[in-house]
Every structure is written in structure tokens, then in C-alpha cells.
Amino acid sequence: MSSCTVIIVAAGSGQRFGGPVPKQYQELGGMPILRRSVLAFLGHPHITAVQVVISPQHRDHYDRAVAGLDLPPPIHGGASRQDSVRLGLEALAKSGKPDLVMIHDAARPLIDAATITAVRKALDHATGAIAAKPLVDTLKRGNAGAIEATIDRSHLWQAHTPQAFHFDAIHAAHQAAAGAQLTDDAAVAEKAGLTVTLVASNADNMKITNPDDLGRAARLLGQNFGDIRTGLGFDVHRLVPGDIIHLCGLTLPHHHTLAGHSDADVALHAVVDAILGAMSAGDIGQYFPPSDPQWKGKDSAHFVRHVVRMVNERGGMIAHVDVTMMCESPKIGPHRDAMQKRLAELLEVTPDRVSVKATTTERLGFTGREEGIAAQAVATVRFPG
Numbered sequence: 015m016s017s018c019t020v021i022i023v024a025a026g027s028g029q030r031f032g033g034p035v036p037k038q039y040q041e042l043g044g045m046p047i048l049r050r051s052v053l054a055f056l057g058h059p060h061i062t063a064v065q066v067v068i069s070p071q072h073r074d075h076y077d078r079a080v081a082g083l084d085l086p087p088p089i090h091g092g093a094s095r096q097d098s099v100r101l102g103l104e105a106l107a108k109s110g111k112p113d114l115v116m117i118h119d120a121a122r123p124l125i126d127a128a129t130i131t132a133v134r135k136a137l138d139h140a141t142g143a144i145a146a147k148p149l150v151d152t153l154k155r156g157n158a159g160a161i162e163a164t165i166d167r168s169h170l171w172q173a174h175t176p177q178a179f180h181f182d183a184i185h186a187a188h189q190a191a192a193g194a195q196l197t198d199d200a201a202v203a204e205k206a207g208l209t210v211t212l213v214a215s216n217a218d219n220m221k222i223t224n225p226d227d228l229g230r231a232a233r234l235l236g237q238n239f240g241d242i243r244t245g246l247g248f249d250v251h252r253l254v255p256g257d258i259i260h261l262c263g264l265t266l267p268h269h270h271t272l273a274g275h276s277d278a279d280v281a282l283h284a285v286v287d288a289i290l291g292a293m294s295a296g297d298i299g300q301y302f303p304p305s306d307p308q309w310k311g312k313d314s315a316h317f318v319r320h321v322v323r324m325v326n327e328r329g330g331m332i333a334h335v336d337v338t339m340m341c342e343s344p345k346i347g348p349h350r351d352a353m354q355k356r357l358a359e360l361l362e363v364t365p366d367r368v369s370v371k372a373t374t375t376e377r378l379g380f381t382g383r384e385e386g387i388a389a390q391a392v393a394t395v396r397f398p399g
């Protein structure tokens with residue numbers, strides 16, 4: 015199979031959007047727009063690698079947006095989109111160039127797997143292929159607010175991304191076109207005399223340009239993630255003499271510790287089981303059996319990251335997690351905000367999608383006698399459907 019790298023162009027200033035965060039790093043459905051675009055390609059069967067091109071000034075935003083994803087270091091882009099793509103191609107040419115390359119705008123996070131496949135397949139018979147949409151509205155040419163002419167719309171398409179090419183051909187075309195003011199890679203290819211095939215884009219493959227687009231994209235996303243599932247997790251660990259306790263991703267001083275094969279973070283275990291439950295994918299013991307020495311003393315954050323990756327690989331998103339710890343001590347109140355923040359980080363969602371609560375059991379039962387701590391969690395996970 016031919017290797018195919020995707021260059022995701024995210025180097026724009028996004029200034030039309032306003033606000034301190036450039037548009038490609040703003041949240042859409044609980045996830046930065048760039049991350050959503052990256053995830054659309056990462057794990058796609060026709061894609062070998064994903065390479066993001068960024069503005070060096072946005073490095074902190076980038077690191078936060080793609081935390082935990084398996085990506086090479088970003089390439090620094092240039093002043094225009096065309097410069098950024100050329101710099102991306104030049105970097106790939108030096109670091110083990112792929113057979114094929116797709117170029118995708120970070121601002122089109124709603125690209126679907128079928129369009130990616132169709133664009134890739136078109137390269138079996140063409141040097142270039144782009145996702146595009148036939149024009150359906152009647153076109154008018156205006157002059158001072160009045161119609162001057164009606165333009166024949168047949169044969170007219172709106173160019174979308176991804177735009178895919180045989181690597182050597184587009185690399186040479188971009189080098190030859192350096193300094194020209196072309197707004198997409200197909201134009202660069204046309205200038206070099208390459209034939210570029212049009213492939214119908216998925217209907218929702220919109221470009222987020224203005225703040226209004228964000229609301230429209232969020233509505234589309236909501237419709238696209240209509241398969242909403244809920245999972246329940248419950249866990250108990252025994253308290254034994256000790257001096258620290260791992261609870262909801264934090265390490266706290268305590269007069270006891272939780273016993274278990276891993277770090278025994280009872281709250282994170284409940285969260286992991288809730289997410290697995292929402293996927294109908296078994297329980298934590300199947301993935302991380304206590305009999306396996308590699309999990310001894312393991313930071314339970316690892317287990318959470320694993321199930322978050324499972325959700326991502328199935329094209330899903332975590333909508334919400336609510337966890338309740340049942341214990342007499344430690345008091346959770348002083349740590350609640352830090353726990354919420356840590357859990358949100360691990361789940362790769364914004365903190366408003368995470369709820370952390372605690373209750374005592376009025377000194378009743380094993381939790382009341384401080385023999386152990388119990389936790390339960392509910393996860394809401396959305397999948398395409």
C-alpha cells in the first residue's frame with residue numbers, strides 16, 4: 015500500500031475570529047477544532063502519518079490541543095497558507111517522504127472518513143484529487159448592489175479540503191509556485207499543468223471561518239453524534255495503614271492508603287468502568303488484569319487515557335463524566351477543584367464536562383468504618399449515528 019501523510023495546515027492567525035485564542039484552537043463540542051481535524055485522519059486506514067503545520071507563536075496552544083496524541087513535532091509554517099504548505103512538503107521531503115500527501119485545513123474539522131477514502135482512491139487514477147462541492151445556488155454578478163448578470167453555474171464547484179496528490183508532483187509544483195498568491199493546492203497543481211480530479215465532499219465538510227460558523231458546526235456535530243450512550247462504573251478499595259492516598263488523579267497525604275494492585279485510585283477505576291460500560295466493552299479487569307505484573311503500582315491515569323483512546327478510535331466523544339466518592343476521609347471539598355481539573359485533563363475535555371462529588375455514609379457500613387473507599391461514576395459518551 016502506498017504511504018500517505020496528511021499535512022494539516024493550522025498556521026493561520028485566525029484573526030477574523032477575534033478573542034485571545036486563534037480559531038483553530040477554539041473548542042468545538044468540548045475539543046479544540048485542530049484536535050478534531052487531526053483525529054479525523056489519525057487512525058484512518060489509508061493514512062500513514064499526520065503532520066501539523068503551525069505558527070511558532072501558537073506552540074502552547076498546539077501542545078494543549080493535541081496532548082496525548084501520537085504526532086511528530088509540528089512544522090513551522092510561513093506567512094501565507096501557500097508558504098505553510100510548501101514548508102510542510104519540504105520538511106516531509108527531508109524526513110522520509112511519503113508516496114502520497116493529503117493537505118487539509120485545520121478549520122474543516124467535520125471531514126468524514128468516507129470522503130478521505132474517496133479522495134485517496136481517486137489518486138489511483140490521477141495525480142491530484144480534491145474534495146469539492148457542486149454549486150447549487152444560482153450565481154449573480156453584482157455591481158453597486160444590483161444584479162449585472164446571471165452566471166452559468168453548471169461545471170462550477172467549491173473547492174474543499176483534503177486535497178491529495180502524488181508527493182513528488184505537488185512538491186515540485188509548490189516549489190515552482192513559491193511567491194504566487196494561490197489560495198489552494200489545486201491551484202498550485204493547475205499552474206504546473208497537473209490534472210486534478212473532483213471528488214464530492216461530505217455535506218458537512220464546512221470551513222469554520224467566522225464565529226457564526228462555530229455554532230453551525232456545533233449543531234452539525236450534535237446531529238452527527240446522535241448515538242448517545244451512558245455507562246455506570248463502581249469500585250471499592252480497602253484502606254490499610256500508610257501515609258498517602260491516590261484519589262481521582264491526585265496524590266494526597268492521609269493516615270491510610272488504598273490497597274490494590276495498581277495505585278488503587280478507586281475514583282479513576284470507577285470512571286474507566288463507566289466509559290467501558292458506555293462502549294459495551296467489558297470492564298477494567300479485562301484490559302488491566304491484577305494478575306499481570308506490568309500493572310503493579312501503575313498510575314491509574316494510564317487506564318483512563320487508554321479508554322479515552324478507545325472512544326476516539328471509535329469516532330466517539332466523551333460528553334460528560336460524573337463521579338462520586340464515598341468516604342469519611344479525606345475530606346474531598348478542599349481538593350474538588352483540583353480533582354475536576356485533573357480528571358478533565360485525563361479525559362481530554364473541558365472541566366465543565368466533569369463533575370466530582372463526595373459523600374460520607376453517615377459512619378455506616380464499611381465506608382463509614384473507614385475500612386475502604388467506594389466510588390461510582392456515570393459516563394455519557396456520544397458516537398456517530
Ligand code: MG
Pocket residue numbers: 249250251274278279280283
Ligand atoms: Mg479498582
